[in-house]
Amino acid sequence: MSGLRLFRTNMTKGGVAEVAPRLAEVEADVQGLVEAQMETLLGVRFLASEYSTGPVHGGRIDSLGLDENGSPVVVEYKRGVDAGVINQGLFYLSWLVDHRAEFEYLVRDRLGATAASQVLWSGPRLICIAGDFTRYDVHAVREHRRSIDLVRYRLFGSDLLGLETVASVSGGTLASRRALQQVVTRVAAGVQGVSMVELASAVDEALLGLGDGVNRVERKTYRAYQRLRNFACVCPPQRSKLLVYLKVDPKGVDLVPGFTRDVSGLGHHGTGDLEVQLRTPRDVERAQDLFRASYAAA
Numbered sequence: 168m169s170g171l172r173l174f175r176t177n178m179t180k181g182g183v184a185e186v187a188p189r190l191a192e193v194e195a196d197v198q199g200l201v202e203a204q205m206e207t208l209l210g211v212r213f214l215a216s217e218y219s220t221g222p223v224h225g226g227r228i229d230s231l232g233l234d235e236n237g238s239p240v241v242v243e244y245k246r247g248v249d250a251g252v253i254n255q256g257l258f259y260l261s262w263l264v265d266h267r268a269e270f271e272y273l274v275r276d277r278l279g280a281t282a283a284s285q286v287l288w289s290g291p292r293l294i295c296i297a298g299d300f301t302r303y304d305v306h307a308v309r310e311h312r313r314s315i316d317l318v319r320y321r322l323f324g325s326d327l328l329g330l331e332t333v334a335s336v337s338g339g340t341l342a343s344r345r346a347l348q349q350v351v352t353r354v355a356a357g358v359q360g361v362s363m364v365e366l367a368s369a370v371d372e373a374l375l376g377l378g379d380g381v382n383r384v385e386r387k388t389y390r391a392y393q394r395l396r397n398f399a400c401v402c403p404p405q406r407s408k409l410l411v412y413l414k415v416d417p418k419g420v421d422l423v424p425g426f427t428r429d430v431s432g433l434g435h436h437g438t439g440d441l442e443v444q445l446r447t448p449r450d451v452e453r454a455q456d457l458f459r460a461s462y463a464a465a
Contacts, residue, residue, distance in 0.1 A: 171331070173323050188321040188329070190298045194246040197296060197320055200328055201242065202230055208330060209294060210396025210465075211240045214277050220262050228259045231270070233278065235397045235438050236384045237287040238314070239263055239270055245297035253307055253315070256293040260313060264291055290314050290337070290384055294395070296330075305334045314382065316395060332394060335380030362447070363404045369451045370409060374399050377462040389437035398465035399458065400437025408446045411454070412439035413461035420457070426450065427457070 174183040191197045198216070205213040211232035218228040230242035241263060243256040263270055267288060275283035292314040300317050308315040317333040374392045375381050384391040389412075392399040400412040417429035417440055431440035439461070443454050 171321075171329065173327070173329075175324075186323045186327065188323055191246055191320075191322060194244050197246065198229055198244045201244070201296060205230070205232055205242075208328075208395075209240075209242070210235050210393070211242070211294075212278060214273055218273075220259065224262055226259065226262075228263075231263075231273065233274055233282065233286070234292060234393075236290075236386055236391050236393075237282070237285045238384065239286060239288070239291045240294060241292070242294045242296065245295070247298035248301065249297060250301070250304070252295045252297055253293075253304060253317075256295050256315075257311070257313060260291055260293045264288070287384070287386065292316065294318060296320055300333050308334050308336050311336065316380075318395065330395075332380055335382060335394065337382035337384075363407075363409070365448060366409050366445060366451065367401075367404055369448050370401060370411065370445065373451055373455065373458060374401075374462075377458060381462075386437075391437060394462070394465040396465045397438045398461040400439055402436050408444050410435075411443040411445060412437045413441045413443060413457055414439050414464050415441040415457055415461045417441045426453065 171188075173186045173188070175186055176183050201208055202213055202216055205211050209232070211234045214231040214233060215228075216230055218231050220226045220228065228241055229244050232240040232242060234240050241256055241259050243252055243259070245252045267286075271283045271286055274286060294316045296318045297320070299319055304317060308317060314337050316335045319331045319333050321329045323329060375383065378394075380394055382393050384393060389400045389402050391397045392401070396414070398414050402410045402412075412430070412435060417427075417431060420427060420441060422429060426444055428442040428444070429440065430442045435442070441457065441461075443457060445451055445454065
């Protein structure tokens with residue numbers, strides 16, 4: 168992993184030993200590791216491996232999945248650096264968009280009818296996992312209108328896997344901005360008043376400003392902010408508060424009544440076990456450390 172050095176510490180002797188990074192022996196080794204734990208590693212539910220695109224297209228999609236927000240995901244792997252991984256992935260992504268019924272049938276077969284009925288076609292994603300990428304790869308994805316994540320992997324020792332997001336581009340950025348403006352407009356026209364408009368804008372700015380590669384995904388009942396995985400879900404403003412759900416373990420937080428709440432095991436829109444209730448811009452400031460913690464964990 169570029170720039171990252173990993174050391175094994177020996178506290179009894181006070182020394183350290185570097186764990187040398189390495190690439191997989193073959194591409195299939197990386198694919199097998201990721202597919203076995205795809206939801207944990209990428210926030211994507213695994214659907215199929217080596218999925219055939221039929222005799223006309225004559226290809227096989229390395230992995231197919233469905234992310235936390237219901238967006239279809241194509242995952243392509245390369246052992247090292249390969250200039251063709253992005254174009255290959257985009258080819259398969261285009262095929263997928265043209266074969267929506269086939270994909271939804273696969274989702275229904277693997278995850279059930281409810282998941283199939285909630286597939287979000289506004290933002291299909293491509294995740295490329297490789298030993299490394301060039302600066303030309305990073306530039307190329309920023310010129311596309313698709314949602315693309317470039318992820319660098321490294322193996323350490325016999326049992327450690329490292330993943331690093333090199334670039335992340337959301338194809339739905341403009342649509343998301345329009346959706347945000349619609350929310351703000353609705354709030355301004357309702358009983359919430361100007362303070363709720365400011366609150367919604369402040370939360371959006373705070374979450375997008377946490378780092379590069381934050382994507383915003385619009386669903387009917389919430390707006391998700393994601394890196395590879397969701398780290399925050401914001402529900403539409405209520406009369407006097409805004410609810411944000413974070414990927415933070417509530418057991419590690421000093422819960423404050425009226426501000427933070429453990430919702431693990433409770434039904435709610437979006438993802439995350441920690442509910443944060445925001446009523447004023449000051450609450451947004453209070454929540455900054457929680458926002459950062461959830462972003463770091465995604």
